Amino acid sequence: MSEHTCFHCGDDCSKTVIKFDQKTFCCNGCKTVFEIFSTHDLSCYYDLQSAPGAIPEEIQGKYDYLDTPDIAEKLIEFKDGNTQIITLYIPHMHCSSCIWILENLHKLQPAITASQVNFPKKTVRITFNSDRVSLKALVVLLNSIGYEPYISLDDYTTGKTQINRSLIYKLGIAGFAFGNVMFLSFPEYFEVSEYWLEQYKHVFRWLMFTFSLPVVFYAAQDYFISAYKGVRSKILNIDIPIALGILVLFLRSTTEIIFDWGTGFFDSLTGLVFFLLLGKFFQQKTYSFLSFERDYKSYFPIAVTRIAIAKHKKERKEENIQVYDIKKGDRLLIRNGELIPVDAILIEGDAQIDYSFVTGESESVTKQSGDTLFAGGRQLYGAIEIEVLKSVEQSYLTQLWSNDVFNKDKTASFTNLTDTISKYFTITILCIAVLATSFWLFVDSSKAAQVFTAVLIIACPCALALARPFALGNILRIFGKTKFYLKNADVIERLAKVDTMIFDKTGTITTTITNEVTYEGMQLTPEEESLLKNTLRASNHPLSRTLYDILAEQDILTLDEYHEHIGKGIEGKLEEDTIKIGSANFVGQNINSEIKDTTVHISTNEQYKGHYVFHNQYRKGVKKVFDQLSEDYKLAILSGDNEGEKEYLKKLLPKNTSLLFDQKPDDKLNYIKSLQQHNQNVIMVGDGLNDAGALAQSDVGIAVSENVNVFSPACDAILDASKFDTISVYLNLSKKAIAIIKSSFVLSFLYNIIGLYFAVTGQLSPVIAAILMPLSSISIVAYVTVLTNWSGRKLISK
Template identity: 70%
Template sequence: MAQYVTFVTGINEQIIMEQTHCFHCGDLCKTDHIVYHNKDFCCNGCKTVYEIFSENDLTCYYDLQQAPGATPKVIEGKYEFLKQENIIEKLTEFNDNKTQIVTLSIPHIHCSSCIWILENLNKLSSHITASQVNFGKKTVRVTYHTSDFSLKELVLLLSRIGYEPYISLEDYDTGKNKVNRQLIYKLGIAGFAFGNVMFLSFPEYFEVNEFWLEQYKPLFRWLMFSFSLPVVFYAAQDYFVSAYKGLKSGLLNIDVPIALGIIVLFLRSTSDILFDLGSGFFDSLTGLVFFLLLGKFFQQKTYAFLSFERDYKSYFPIAITKIENSEETPIQIYDIKKGDRLLIRNEELIPVDGILINGKARIDYSFVTGESETISKKSGDKVFAGGKQTSGVIEMEALKSVEQSYLTQLWSNDVFNKKKEDSFTNITNTISKRFTIFVLTIAFVSTAYWLVTDASKALNVFTAVLIIACPCAIALSAPFTFGNLLRLFGKFKFYVKNASVIEQLASINTIIFDKTGTITSNKKSTVTYDGDMLSINEEALLKNTLRGSNHPLSRSLYNILNEHNIITLNHFEEHIGKGIEASHHADHIKIGSAKFVGINETTALNTTVHISTNNNYKGKYIFYNSYRKGLSKLFNQLKKDFDLVILSGDNEGEYENLKKLLPSKTKLIFNQKPNDKLEYIKYHQTEGAKILMVGDGLNDAGALAQSNVGIAISENINVFSPACDAILDASKLNKLHLFIKASKSALKIIKWSFVLSFIYNIIGLYFAVTGQLSPVIAAILMPLSSISIVVFTTISTNFLNRKL
């Protein structure tokens, strides 16, 4: 990593000095630098980091980018405060004394090497189980065991390898980060300089020769030069940094031609006034940067307005049961307040941190930590948001209000994200890369032509081509279209996880529906009992067993039974797809399918739930299903374009009713266990089917995760499945075909945006190459092209709103 620099000290004398750069951080080494493994290091800190990577077989960190590291700082004693429990509680988002999860801000994250090393922290310490980088926010989320490892040791480890976290307790207390106002400052400086340079250019514009020529021409020109300095070296620095990083990584990003245009304008203008050749192009230069930043500011403000993330955080249609004055009332989770007493049923997620009050808790934190081991908790223990109760019903007291952002993070967890192709992102990146090469080629060829024919136009042509032909509009079309559509879907209670789901939704050719709780309405079903009368004790045991389950049939049956005193069960177990069993003292009960309770049943005409107590069969509850409003019309609309399937875990009792209600080509398959549904989807996917699964989110979690798009139907129930791709309010099921149609239309909008952008660039390039377009006009037109694409996509997607 040595470089040689030649200094000329006399006519014939030269001194050659060797400059050596640090292998780890790239800084210039001093004369007393350290050599280790034939590599140069500027200090012991960088050498130590290299040793750590070398010992743990992580030296390919240096293969991703040359000298990507930072020099570790001496921080002995700096993080002693991280031993205090109250501070650890504030900083960690999960802490059960065995496992902790913390998200730390790492300002030094800047390249692929940073991401790679931070996501391989488990190789540096066996106590770390997972680490995930958010490159945009420059954060890393780390999960680690606390047996022989602590938050302080994690921070020190990060600091030793050159990634010292930024920790501000003030930020954690308020939950808000300071707003980055850099763009506003840069825009203000560029606008101020542009206005003044235009004012100082008036004598040149109007060819005033008297006092201008004699006294003030040099002064005005050097003033224009002075105003351009903060514009070039401060306001435009983001373009230079982005272009430099792209070139350093071997990529031609869209900022390369912009940065090149700014440099050429500045150097040419400076040489003009230096050698008294003219006033230069400082008006075009400052105007260019101002309008570029103005376009960037507009894009940021518009995207913030369209941001779908803010919307679905507050509208998860998930309810929780609140206990108040011995009454159980379902409330939306964002209405939870500190001190509320909450009922958590079996297979239900804990929405907030709290204290366990009643019941036997066995909590599965795999949604949070990725580890499936369940943890037992007793009364008085703390329980954390994101855990799933797996052993009956518990009661807890909320320690704080719900954090929607936490549920958003859980829903977006990579554990549940299937690797799906985002083709429009790939198209955008490919076009942008090739477009830059294309633009640079045209710029150099056209400049060479004008240098031969009319050298006075060459510079204007070069800069105008670089500026006017920018693929920004292409890059904006997909995120703005999808972002706006996600926001509109949210208005209609259809909450989609991310933009790629819309793309997948537009490509489906098969739709599979669950029956119970999906196409049937639990609130309108009627139930009758056929069998021996239940005693008071048996009915109380039945009621309290159903109280702990979230299955749609359990909820329906629970709501029609008479009120009984709440009892604490000795044992509770839910067998997904089969039934529930529980015991209280000497009494034992089974609720579920005929086979589950131990009897042979002839074909039933309706959905049935059987009961046995102490191994004695008692009878069955018969459900007369009420199908959702508009179901027949929905299926008739969908049958034109899709293969339709009903996959039900119930018996064939509803076969005739469904056959009359649904189109003739609809496949009806019954007696399907959760795993059977998953395997059915997997098999048909191998045959080329693109499957949309619509289910209730509990029994169908595996099928939802396996399908190309999984939609969980919500009827204000307490079940939340992070494995689904979208949540649809049950009242909006009859609009499903419109949501799919809107997704297809969104792809058409993006394609038309590409076409409009190409037309604009071809026209702009014609005027630029022929010398009819000045750089400052090009600078005005470039952000206007981006704005026009944003306006087009926004108006087009809002037009879809009318159809919805």
């Protein structure tokens, strides 16, 4: 850093020089920020990038409006007690150091519990304690460290997002300059030697130079910035060879016209930038379309129970609806363990809400009738009824599901294909360019600059960078269209690497819709039947839902107590009567070895009454699915039920299928962990309820959704139960997608090898290279899109 350059923001401070800690600052604001960082052990911020901060502006009184409760209410997306969450748009966010400091805000302000950056959208989602820091103080803090948020109440009230039109402006300028430079180059192309060319050729050349200036210093600035940041971070990113190619073209062309050596390559330069930006625009538009179509097809196939109340308020009808059909004013039933999909008011029941999916805090909160409940909370105690305040926002649930908090363990050791290859690509190209240029300096120095330029241009890694996002984006669209919903594109790569598959039994390979249920035991009194029905009403377990549906209608009563013991059963209390529903051991009964089917036992007031026998109906195509999977995967069934159907499953499933019964949730998790310790990649397929731990532990967790709200951030994918028989097709398509990406890499490398041959031998002019490069990118995108669509035709036709 120069002694006249501000250590924090990098601006010239020759007029006002403030010395502190042997460093130079341009103002007290930058000095204060440095002091804050130093005091909170954040001075390594400056190791990421020299002078990364923006100069803090005068902010006295600027954010006073945030102290107005009505205005703050519009900005806050979550508020429960003293915990609030807000998402702010940060225009100054531009690099790795920005991400680092914004995700370490808790070190600057202890009242901030978490901050998560979404770099593509330039937003930061901040969770903070409103009793210890106000919204205004939070925004002032961001401003003081150089990250002033852009706040527009119109955007928050109308739901509009910030549209970045800079790419369109840059594309327009590059296209305008390219067209004019080509026009001015026509006399040189056709070697016109008349008087007017000799008279005006210098004017034409300097006009071309003038047109190239905004192209290089504005339209192409993102490539220079990205390359510079990569060098500063000691990372050879894929923009370095592009930036070098542009810079070499500009310097060489400028040198030629200054010394009257020739007309230069301004046509190649402006054409290169134009086609690069055109390819980026094409990628942006196409990928946005794919993402939109994926979201539009109902990203979450979860449902919720809506309560329809007749005019006399005596007749109540419960119906399952998709979450996107929820409307303001609807009355919803949220059972134990279910996710609250919308902001609502608690109408009836005892609410114990776990907001850990939203805030990261594991401590639950108690709510009473009339309190506001926010989307993303999970009910932990019985059933409650709520009235909807807002319709569901798919984008919010997507954000909740994709929260990195629930994915860190799986992504920590995962490196995708592009990252694996690209880190070797740049250094290889740079070595080839240097070696080829060195060779021509000795053989024919007049060709050296042309060779260096052509190598950097023709070896542009755009095609390499585009192949994976377009291929996997299209696969995500196909999967979503056929009711298989993935958290992100990385899940596809993990699916392709799996070698072991674990299945839960009840609610996963069996269906709870067509079960035949019989009762054996003592007759239940009307009071006991009512207590049984109302206790089952609060549970979301597949067997509970089946039993609830077949029992006679009863008056809906609010239980005094309700507890669900995962893997064992449920118990409820109303006044003096108690009931237990679950396994034989749970209700205090010795297991009858003669009973081979799945059973649910009942005891009231500590007296055993009897049991319901479920004659399980297995899903359509179970045998075929397991037969297909057994050819490529190790298979296992982990069930919490008894061994009643073990012999039947041995006959139904392939011989190499492992069968384990009486498995508690911890047993399933530990079993998967033991497989992973032996270097096996595991898929866990469960119902998303009792299998949350196993789903989270597995390399890929798939929750099978029937007609209940079983969404859990622990899973990586949600499969509609009607598509269970196509699991093998999804897995095969994942493998084909990776094969397509690899083949596109091969094509890209072949293109580069052929192009490099002509470039290194001095036979390739930069203008031809500038045209061929974006065409190769577009052809790669077309290649992977066509092949993934063709591979997915079988799935779509089903």
